[in-house]
Amino acid sequence: MTRPAHIAKMAEPDDDPFVPEPSGRYFNRELSWLAFNRRVLEEACNSAHPLLERLRFLSISGSNLDEFFMVRVAGLKGQQSQDVGQRSVDGLTPGQQLSGIVAEADALLASQQAVWGDLRHLLDDAGIFVLRRDAIDGEAHGWLETHFREQIFPILTPQALDPAHPFPFIPNKGLSIIFDLTRVSDEEPIMELVMLPATMPRFVRMPGEPSRYISIEAIVRRFSAQLFPGYVVNGSATFRVLRDSDIEIEEEAEDLVRYFANAIKRRRRGRVIRLEMETGIPDSLSAVLRDELGGSDAIITESGNLLGIGDLDMLVDEDRPDLKFPSFSPRFPERIREFAGDCFAAIRAKDIVVHHPYETFEVVIAFLKQAAADPDVVAIKQTLYRAGKQSAIINALIAAAEAGKSVTAIVELKARFDEEQNLYWAAALERAGVQVVYGFIDWKTHAKVSMVVRREGNAFRTYCHFGTGNYHPVTARIYTDLSFFTADPALGRDAARMFNYITGYVEPTHMERVSLSPRDLRANLMAMIDDEIANARAGKPAGVWAKMNSLVDPAIIEKLYEASAAGVEIDLIVRGICCLKPGVEGLSDHIRVKSVIGRFLEHSRIWAFGNGKALPNDGAKLFISSADWMPRNFDRRVEYMLPILNPTVHDQILDQVMVANLLDNEQSWELEPDGRYVRDEPGDRPFNLHRYFMTNPSLSGRGAALESRDAVPTLSLRRQR
Template identity: 65%
Template sequence: MNRPLLHGAAPTTGSDSAAPRYFNRELSWLAFNERVLAEACNRDYPLLERLRFLSISGSNLDEFLMIRVAGLVGQIRRGIDVRSIDGKSAAQQMVAIRERVARLDKAQQAILADLRVELAREGVVITEAAALDREARARLRSYFREELSRVLTPQAIDPAHPFPFVANLGIGVLFDLVRKADEASLVEMVLVPHGLPRFVRVPGSDNTFVPIEGVIAHFAGLLFPGFRIVGKGHFRVLRDSDIELQEEAEDLVRYYRNAIQRRRRGRVILLELDAAFDRAAEAVLRDNLELSDALVTRTGGLLGVGGLAAVVDRVERPDLKFEPFVPRYPERVAEYDGDCFAAIRAKDFVVQHPYESFEVVVDFLRQAARDPAVVSIKQTLYRAGNQSPVIAALIEAAEAGKSVTAVVELRARFDEEQNLHWAAQLERANIQVIYGFVDWKTHAKASIVVRREDDGFRTYCHFGTGNYHPVTARIYTDLSFFTADPRMGRDAARLFNFITGYIEPPRTEALAIAPLDLRERLFDLIDGEIDNAAAGKPAAIWAKLNSLTNKDLIDRLYAAGQAGVAIDLVIRGNCCLRPGVPGLSERITVRSIIGRFLEHSRIWAFGNGYAMPGARAKVFLSSADGMSRNLERRVEVLVPLTNRTVHDQVLEQVLLANLLDNQRTWLLRADGSYDRIEPRAGDLPFNVHTYFMNNPSLSGRGTASDDAAVPTLRLRGARR
């Protein structure tokens, strides 16, 4: 039986007069993770996909603790009094966070217990060694003795031995031993070596798994001959994993290489213990891990539920997973025999991943690498993945004699090491590698190809809302926009000159660039809707973002709503704007979509004095979220969509479908709670992900599929 979850951010209260206007960012993020966790209870999904959602919730929570909580702990330790958007000190936030994290952990363990029962009925067993039958236990014992024990290193804990270092995300088992010969006591630690599987498949079984720390604990007698085991317990450690750039850093590459090493040894943020962990043994860990500011939790189930993704990946049971989905290749490019440049030259088009293949982005760069008419390629790289065809295409282009410039962002969190590797590979291929600004991350997703043609040089551009990452492109919903518009080409060149040479453009013709003028451009567009409302014209704003936490942007949206602008927001993650408050935000609605794919695209649309959705609306895609870091401390782009077909696809397909979804949508209430939307009486169920999996796009279709009409989407009822 599925246990209920606690949904939504707790209402913010306090003496600060600003507090009622905003939700706390950290609690809002935890509410988002509770929505992710709720999908593990969703019986619309196959069992292993529900287990995957549970693992995502666990991994999300780990990152939250390693980054966000670590930052708050650092503020408390250094006595920094920086208030959150809702007026809370770091210490006040930590009180609420501790309580919410404990609730979330308890819910995760309860859901795991239910899923274990359901999975076992299907022959997928996640259990402990002691629960195995005698034959299976004997096979596991043989595996431990012959293989696993050879890579384990017991370490004594006494004054003669330094306390072993426990790495970030490290899991270990602590043993209280008594030597049989003389009854002397000894404490030993066994750390799980990096690179071993998180779960051991029981030899001779198809799909029976035991957590590796449980295997070590159960068969520890083979590690400690001559000793009695009088106590044992599992533990896991999370460390501060944020990398804080020092202003005096002169060599970014050297700095980040050193910082990655420091991350692995950061201050402990969380010590997670199993429920039966011995109190005396806990004191040993507390004394040696310097836990004065850390959270210490006792878990009644599995340590580190994020590791369950390994079980999902290793089990070959297609009937317990989503039916495989094969992305469509854009028909428009196929119509031109795969010639990306000819297709773009004929007409702008936009591709929506993962419904349409990321391969078209790779083909765009591969063709540029092999085309003798191509003179130069410039490319931003924020995240590219472990095995990147984008990197391979850039190297191929350089080897073919093209001028290639790659802007590699070293500060892509948890991808710094991978990006250092790619930078070295690119430099070895004689590619000009630029690391961008010291103070700002380069988060814009842009690629430009300059080609020599009969009428002169022509610039082909790709702008994206997601990373140049082939793996995430299969599960993140993102937009790829291709254009040969000369204005876009000139602005893209200005963007790259700004990044590589710090040459601030005096003006742009189409793009807005953060941190130069993107925020101001958004504010002007919002103000335009306020003016429309004042003039008695239709006034509306639609936006789709991952996060909305910037106070100034929220206040501008509040002002617009108060002026009579109807505002519909789809904010997947944390949202500090409080919707539906009389006199403040009753004309603002906030939705969050959680489902098979991760909603990641960033889109803005403004009615421009006409009813939405409409042909005269102003529509933009962007790399930026509604966060201070995106608007003030990152290089981002805001791209206007003026081609009619592209405009209509993004507004009347993508955005409208998100607003119509009644299967995967949660609605944010004024008190901070989230309620799952259900179809109203007379409404048909509408799943935004299913819709796009089954219907081709507008702009990427080409004429060959004109007879395969895309169903028309319409708003239900009158808009406000």
Template identity: 60%
Template sequence: MNAPDPVDSSDTASATPVTLEEAAERYTNRELSWLSFNRRVLAESENEAYPLLERLRFLSISASNLDEFTMVRIAGLEGQMTRGIDTHAIDGRTPRQQLTAIRDQVLTLEERQQRSLQTLRALLAAEGILIAETDQLDDEQMAWAEGYFTTDILPLITPQAIDPSHPFPFVQTMGLGLIFRLKRGKRKADLMEMVLIPSGAPRFVRVPGDKAVYIAIEKLVTRFAGLLFPGFKILGDGVFRVLRDSDIEVEEEAEDLVRYFRTAIQRRRRGRAVLLELDEECDEKAEALLREQFDVDAAMIVKTDGMLGLRNLDAICDEPRPDLKFPPFSPRYPERILEHDGDCFSAIREKDLVIHHPFESFDVVVDFLAQAANDPNVVSIKQTLYRAGDQSPVIAALVEAAQNGKAVTAVVELKARFDEERNIRWASELERAGVQVIYGFTELKTHAKVSLVVRREEDGYRTYCHFGTGNYHPVNAKIYTDLSYFTADPALGRDAARLFNFVTGYIEPERLEALAISPGGIREKLYDLIDAEIEAARAGRPSGIWVKLNAITNRGMIDKLYEASAAGVEIRMVVRGICSLKAGVPGLSENIHVKSIIGRFLEHGRIWAFANGKALPSRQAKVYITSADAMSRNLDRRVEVMVPIINKTVHDQVLGQVMLANILDIDQSWELHPDGQYERMQPVSGDDEDAESFNCHRYFMSNPSLSGRGQALEADAVPRLRLSGCMGNPTDLPADGEARS
């Protein structure tokens, strides 16, 4: 799931001035909303309808999310307190008040994670997968474990004495370590020794045998510590883990971004400690030493009788037990491109196309760039890169294009958190191949996902564009639900060129024909579109807004939606994560319905739809996809793009298939109530007692997309959806395919 963002006081900017008391009534605290989101993720580990290893994976994701929240958000709030910054959050809380509320919920969440692990360990053991303690190993397994410790672990670890001549060693963020209190012979003073687990060592070791037995590496180090400290008596021990401040602040005067980030990454690894985790049985003297050395606020020291570092449980999820995982799923390659013999440019030239990941293959994006790299008629390629992954076919295509003599420009964003080091490496590789690498702005992140390919054709040069709601990351594209929009529309091509000119040459785009670009432009465009719906509602005409986002925290945007609700505009929102907007509050937001979808895939695409004079959904609606969430960082401090969807088939797919299916989903949905709490939705039975709940991911896995289906699949081969009542179950549309309310 997505990492949290650094503390951002600009989300407090408001179009409607309010008192602190009113703020608490109008808005939900961003940090507490995020914790609520992570509770929903954790709830999937408790979902008995899911296979066991998938439940374990959700537990790992929840723990990873909480780690990043601590390293970024909690660290940021503590930094505000240290610097004396007393900026109020959107709900009126000071940094200190936020930290008090956050710490209580973090402790509760960690306790619930441990309970979930305890439950899953028992259920997995019954299925032949044991996450073992050393005393659960039989004699043969113990003999193997001792041999493994001697040959594979001992060479990796280094005991470090802690005394006046051996200063306390540095422990990197997310570092896992053990501390031992030892005594030797008649020596009066105890000796403290620390053993840090190398980050490259496997956290869980699988014991050979038909039964899957996993044991954590720290358990082996504790069990066989006598081999590490021969001649010493072990008086006590403990396992610990530390999280550090991991945010990187970019200084505006930084002259060389690459050099700055190389240095900043090193500083991040040595950031101040934010959280210290200890096992419940930690030796008292060892614990006192750790508390003193890490200098962590006492409220952020967590002791547990369970396991530390639950994020590493994902390694066990790779156990080859298909019976304990979701049924395998292979993404569809769009039939329409296959009908053009795999020629992406021919298919796009015929008609716009949208690829719905992960249900449709990311290979289309790769093939688009690979074909451009090898097409003698392609003159130039321009590409934004925010996150590209470790083994990136996108990078390989750009390198090949440059080697083939194309003019290739890559905008590499160094400020992509936790991907900075990888992006520096990619930038160096691209530059060596002859790609013109641009690092964008010092003060802005380039978050827009855009490819631009210029091709020489019989009637002149033609521009082909790809606009995405997600990153050019092949692994994420198998997990995240995103939209990839391909078009040869000349106006969109000209606007995309203006976008690149803005990033590479500081030439601010003027007289845009179709796109809206942040900073500034997306907010203004959305305000205009919302105002049009407000005007329609006040005039008694059909109105409505549908929106799908990952997060909404910007006060101005929330206030504008409150204004629309007060005017009578019905607003349906699918917000996966943070939602500072309060839904269904009488006199404030009674016409706003919000839900969150948490399921097999991570909802990531961003869509806005406006009724435009006819009840949603309809072909008259104005529909947009965007790389931006409704957050101040996206609207004001990032280069983002919002794209209008005009083509009839693509419009039908984005609105009447993707957006509508998200609204109709019940099986994976949580409804936001006026008190700020979420409740898992239940099937709507109506007059049919046997009615089934609708799962949008299952629908997308089972059916081809409208724009990618090709001529071989008849129009009625794709089940269409419609609204039944207010929030009822989906049924097929009539043969004419018109979406009706």
């Protein structure tokens, strides 16, 4: 698939690109991400959380760190090996960044092991035991031996390590055990390797009560005599590898589907980025692993006695509601119920915003199901970035196509670690008659938009859904996101132009309301900040509120510094990476940055500009978006920025969602000028934004439920300058 010339030109860097000076104006991106993951780990230490939820946070921190090495560290290693001298925005070479990363990652791994030790004792006290291999006897030993013999032994394939048996390939995230043995008959030494298949559960739950778990590696080592009869086990150790898992797109790829199918296979064999070995591994075994897997690129570490901390999520499934967050059932918007469940009638009456996960994602599914079943609907267009394994969205699109409607699905094959699932969905959609489009070769389609064209009388009306999150029913239960439904004709025309841009490379010459990247999103965003700068210089109140996942883009950061110097008050809610330095005298005196880490993952992107008055106010310019403030989102992804003009929706997002995020002091961290994150102290006025929205549903879709003005408490921002 070849790109038209004018599209190729847009993919190139600007003629006059922004090149920052290494002047200490930025935090390093990778170290900022590690700081974020440490905040996640800190939640595992938060005694205010139930025990199994603390274990979940520990598991998440482990999985996060794995992906960081497989992608970000792998990329830096690639630059280093190819002698690429490109520096980060803070002026560091790839080698300098790697040195800092390794030191901080090792400290993070040590902290994870320490937290696991603490949580293990607390689990014991709560009646959930994770047993060591030497802590089982009597009847339990008999059951475990039978389980090993019948369920584990047939699957394992020991491999000798000698000249006749070269060292085998260890898959990405593969957990294995290496044994140092002596043959009894002739006292001949030999080394053996046992790979633990990924299809086997990491922990085995023993029957009965109390809850007793034992890791698969502990079981194998306990019964190693049955694997190696006639041998004496002198020593053994577990180890694990992480491989380069990024997929680079070659512009000359003629068939994107075939390219990705092959690239996924290659990814499984990527070079080793990190070799993790059990603490205390015998020197003889360590030497073999270093020789065979270390290579010149691998980062080697002894990482404690439980490798693969992310696998602890299996224990969280234990049926102990007393050790988990109280159950929570999101509500369905009353506005749609008032129209007897007719999504189109409700949207036609007035724009609706839905606040996930407090309000159910089922409304999005209902919107598409109704479109599929409605005989008056003639066309559906849908972007799919991550749809999940059991996707009702996919089923609705298939039903619509089978009903004879024109259905177009833009499936993003470059959604990292979801490529294989997306290939599967694309094939299923095509079989049903859906027109499947894969978009641009070197840009990701990250915008979350659904468009339904319906015949009403003698004309057609377009209904749109704009989301800040993915069409993923599982993550929608734990990610905070916004779904905006509208029948505004201007937004419908803009959505149609966006889809034509992606499917046919028809670059829009005019957009009425919506901004798109890489077309004009960054420029329009900077123009909004410029307006606030002009207001401040004219002596008017000026302010910027922005909520996002990451802030990296140097041009935007410099514009925010300029705004701060002009006196614009700037409050940023950045959950993850933040390269901007707040509160630095003479640079960012008027900028504050906070990060919220709690029960739900803050994911929505919301931006507000005072427009001549102090925030919040009814006339503020308010936007939702699919984009973070990162170069990739502005330059290499199709993203949208949408103005919120409906007064009710405007109030709900600005006066409720944004104010609640700024008020939160129970799960918030403030970024200091030196890069440290300091947890807020609730003091005598504690406020937890997640609890607030669970117990006080936001204004969206309330309909007649808002006749009582006490239905939703009014939030008041209390600021200390």
